[in-house]
Amino acid sequence: MNTNMLRTDTNFAGQIPELYDRLLVPMLFEPYANDIAQRVAAHDPSRVLETAAGTGAVTRAIAHALPAHVDIVATDLNQAMLDRAAMTHIDRPVAWRQANALQLPFDDASFDIVVCQFGVMFFPDKPAAFAEARRVLRPGGTLLFNVWDRIEENEFADTITDALGMFFPADPPLFMKRTPHGYFDQETIARDLATAGFDARPQFETVTRRSRAASAELAAIAYCQGTPLRNEIESRAGASLDDATSASAAAVAARFGSGPVDGKIQAHVIAVQR
Incomplete structure (x- = not known):
């Protein structure tokens, strides 16, 4: 990925945080947030670090699932996302902190578990990010994260990417395929973890859920305007953001109907012990 693409793909600013939190979180992230939170709770940690916390979907689920005495630190590269996350009340203390997952500002061996939901795909140097997670984990601690499966297994993203490809045939916007759905190969992930110093074999589990929106239009707005696809x-x-969104909405409606829409989503959940 070149520097300009990296900057575009990781730019969650402007109107993106609000639309992301209001539309994408219930569509995509809450089902997996609850799944991750239950997995975290099963480890009975005393101190938890979340990286790439976004607007706090996983943070809230973890806060609900864990006893009150557990320390939770939630970080993200984008302060605008953390600002949005902090707007939603949580009935317990959470330490929100702007931080780069490749340069974590924490001591060695200071967390029982490091959690990352759908953030690893955005890290420009994945082995370096995994090595940082390993560094801050206590011996026997666990890195727990998930990544989206290939785009063909995620129906809304696939439909909208195809629609935008036809809308911009000379230069199709490929953010969804390139980044959110670009890091799904299990052998590659296992190799990157080994490069980072994890000796244990990672455990993979594929988890399928349903993504729902009140209309095709809202699904299209969520993807086209509530993610860095908007920047692309x-x-x-030659065409406005609204025109591209309308073309995407028409494609979603053609495949899933004009009323409430329901599509398959699929991800891999990975756990590896330090």
Whole structure:
């Protein structure tokens, strides 16, 4: 990925945090947040670090699932996302902190578990990020994260990417395929973890859920305007963001209907012990 693509793909600013939190979180992230939170609770940790926390979907689920005495530290590279996360009340203390997952500002061996939901795909150097997670884990601690499976297994993302490819045939926006759905190969993930110093074999589990939206239009707005796909669309000449969103909504409606829509989503959950 070149520098310009990296900057575009990791830019969660402007209107993106609000739309992401309001539309994408219930559509995509809450079902997996609850899944991750239950897995965290099964480890009975005393101190938890979350990286790439976004607007706090997993943070809230973890806070609900864990006893009150457990310390929770939630970090993200984008302060705008953390600001949005902090707007939602949580009935317990959570330490929100802006931090780069490749340069964590924490002591060695200071957490029982490091959690990352759908953030690893955005790290420009994945072995380096895994090595940082390993560094801050206590011996016997666990790195727990999930990644989206290939785009063909995620129906809304696949439909919208295809629609935008037809809308911008000379230069199709490929953010969804390139980044959120670009890091699914289990052998690659296992190799990157080994490079980072994890000796144990990672455990993989594929988890399938359903993504639901009140309409095709809302699904299209969520993807086209509530993710960095927006940055990619807006950088192209010849059509507006609204036009691209409308074309995506029409494609979703053609495949899933004009009323409430329901599509398959699929991800891999990975756990590896230090």
